[in-house]
Amino acid sequence: MELTRRRALAGAAAIAAAPLVPSTAVKAAAPMADKQAPSYYRYKVGDIQVTVVSDGKNTSPLLDSFITNAKKEEVNAALEKAFLPRDVFTIYFAPLVINTGGKLVVIDTGNGPVANVNSKGAAGQFVANMIAAGFDPKAVDMVVISHFHGDHVNGLLASDGTPAFPNAEVLVPATEWKFWMDDGEMSRAPAGRMQGLFKNNRNIFEAGLKKQVTPYEWGKEVAPGLLAVESVGHTPGHTSYVLSSGSGKVFVQSDVTNNPNPFATNPGWHAFFDQDADVAEKTRRRVYDMVAAEKLQVQGFHYPFPGLGNVEKDGSGYRVIPAPWNPTI
Template identity: 60%
Template sequence: MITAGTALSHETTVHAAAPIAAKQAPGFYRYKVGDFEVTVITDGALAFPVENFVSNATTEQVKAALAAAHRATDALSVPFSPIVVNTGSKLILIDTGLGDAAFERSKGTVGQFATNLKAAGLERSNIDAVVISHFHIDHVDGLVAADGKPAFPHAEIFVPAAEWKFWMDEGEMSRAPKGRIEGLFKNSRRVFGALGGKVTPYEEGKEVLAGLTAIATPGHSVGHTSFVLSSGASSVFIQGDVAHIPVLFVANPGWHASIDQDPVMAEATRRKVYDMLVAEKMLVQGFHYPFPALAHVEKTANGYREVLMPWNPNI
């Protein structure tokens, strides 16, 4: 009997070994929504401790959920996926990733947006509008370039009016608990201070730009906002952080992420949104879904299940 190992041992021709690449190809992916072209740009991924990531489930339960989805259980890999929408007349960026400073700190593990945007044939100077879903660092820090200047010099910056009101309120800041929330207040002032405070607040339930409607999805943060992108008969729900890592929070919508500002409200929002996605069979673009982060959603006995769209070699 000839085994694979035996066959290999009798090879007589040896080719020069290729060097180990140790890096992925540029991370971008394109698909159409009607006449619009969406480009998903990976900003990379960070490993977080599994412990305490879910505030109302045990570490053992979280590890079991990860294992059931064939994921590593020693750490939680969290991807970041901003998108660029080409409407034919404007280039619209939705959320920014962690920015240049994070790229330096992580030695390229995250903060990859600018590099991958360039690989996709675009530059930050090409962006006409940046639309922010909420003020957490992975969604706003990319607004500032390595030199401390605006990263998107020609873009109008749109922010949720409710987020702006909360995070820029001195009274709210004075009452913020020490730690993460206090840090977010300070970070918001740093980021938007670098822009000279030049932002355009938008209201829920209205079009931010043609084809992009803001939907209030509070809980993860006070003014957390999602979007429906529509062109012709096609649409996609851009959910921000309505559900974080899907194998945890889509499968278990009652689980609360420790980073949710109001976890009870976040759960109610998540269930409402995901019931709608199921009923309308609407595609969802998830900021922390596995790249390229586009999926359908199905109802299950205990929650929901994401069905990731297969990679399409054609647009």
């Protein structure tokens, strides 16, 4: 039926004259959530099961000194290009729990319980998320540490100062152990951050963990299927790993980069937390050239969760392509 102008006007007038429907309060189906679900993600490397367990994140103001060889405006431009906010920088943390079938192995431990309190729950989530993922910290056989920065070692101790993984052997890079436990190195450490790191590491390892510590060498398996790989610069003994089983292989990069935006896209940028920035840059380029050429998947401690992806060359830098989320294991 053709809608004439007269009929359309009559219909509009009828709607306007109709009484309003009494308003009623609309009730939501459920209350708003006030926190995320526990954050963990599982995948297989051959016969080994990897569980990425989030320790949360830290967001802080972007300081002029954050990247020592780039201007703040350049950094902001890189963040905007990656659809990230200006003037702040977010660092993510993701330790691993590896089930080899015979051993339960943790790689790095996150920021720890003090950081959880100080950050109001934003960081220091590792143990809580690990338990939510079905793991008992008392069942951990080995804790493998990549390097001695607080976001990797502070979770070794529980809130009462006792070992968080009481039955685990704690494996540490021999070069890293030698540096941080050297009284001469500690006496020469610059005031501020470096002195604080020495003090923190001594408190952790000498207070309650010394009997559990075993130093390891590069080029050797430190746990079943887990090969320790030298990747120095970030710290003197910084270590990455190749996890392999059957035909499966993943490069666990630790802190070869921090957040890939902007440190993979701009591999020549030097962050203040790299102890030897020139060496760290050479390591970054060497490692990323290798994983790109071999099409080797990379697990990044500071990548956005869950941190698994591939690396490809992109101009003078690199691009990290996140692995698709897999709803099955």
